[in-house]
Amino acid sequence: MDIGFLFGAAGAAAASGFGGPAEIWAAIVHDFSNIGSPAALSAFTQVLLIDIVLAGDNAIVVGALAAGLPADQRRKVIIIGVLAALVLRIAFALVVTQLMQIVGLIFAGGLLLLWVSWKMYRELHPAGAGAQSPGSPEIEGDENSGIRPAKSFLAAAWAVAVADVSMSLDNVLAVAGAARDHPGILIVGLILSVALMGIAANFIAKYIERYRWIAYVGLVVIVYVAFKMIYEGVVDPDVGVMTLGLFAG
Template identity: 55%
Template sequence: MESVDLWSQLTAFGQVVAIDLVLAGDNAIVVGMAAAAVPVEQRRKVIFWGIGAAIILRIFFALITTQLLAIIGLTLAGGVLLLWVCWKMFRELRSGGADEVTPDEALAATGSGSGDAAVGAAVATTTFGAAVWHIVVADVSMSLDNVLAVAGAAKDHPTVLVLGLLLSVILMGAAANVIAHILHKHRWIGWIGLAIITYVALDMIWRGGNEVLTQAHLL
């Protein structure tokens, strides 16, 4: 029995880390662009404090979501919403990400003073506090899909959820450019992530649908 539970926790942990890293692509780009807006000597501090504050908020929201998913019907609703997120990801992957900007491109635009209007606006000179705030707000606002996916994957393992989020965000902070470049250059990794998230969404719909049907029979 213990081995089954351990395997369940390890599987959930692997899904949480994989989902969070795949979905970290856009967030890594935001981190890179925000860091590009401050002097070189402050960039590591901006990334550290920005991601540190963001992970605390993300864990908080994920734990709340885990509790909310215990309410009959919300797992089903969350699965449907996550499936919609999968559809958006599918459309983005199919388009080939032609309009994506990598962190290095943002840094290059800062150094050369060139780049399009969107990049130029993102890398304009700013203060340390503003750059940290930019990372926090952008990360939290872009993390609805992440929170739903990891909460659904973690199921009844809140410790797994917290550890998975911590590990994956630490990795994102340590290698924001690397993650963004990998996902930017090797689009097929995004398809693997989409498959994992779609599986989680369908699993949530299956479990949520059974919960609703069971509850309906009891009434």
């Protein structure tokens, strides 16, 4: 897969929401020149962990859903899953800054991330061997996902497409929530989310399975970002739900 294409596409996505190349570069330079400050370092660490964990989780889900298919169909579903995740991450990145200006969406995004956290916790604690996927040989680390494999090519492709929409939106919203006050870090985080999914998702999935603490640290970060978004989604003077009078005395 062309790495230049990934970064070019992600950069174009960021450009549409953050101004032109000069504005994007200025935001990145500003945030990373102050990366030693507690706020910027915390935001970047959160973004990095979110991108790593959700890229690995995406790969695990795709591999598990495809596991029950014949080898040629399994490989097609995995390719579809990775390409769809790339396209969707870029598409959501295109509109994330506009979405974050909608009253109530930060609050809704925080609730969505809480649901994501619950799903991740369930995946880390599978219901039992009968519910587990045998895993796809192409994806390392999906053997204990707790996800039932699809029974046909069409069912697998549909399940992967639905999962990709959800996980890509989750990833972009989580990055936006973690780095909302640091546009340069937000831009880099969106580019990283695309790059990791396209280049290193399988590698990440293998190590998340081997070192489960990585997933737990990521889970804690996502829960923190979720509660932060819920709080800001209530009290923010511009886009908080209090502006709708929902929480008025």
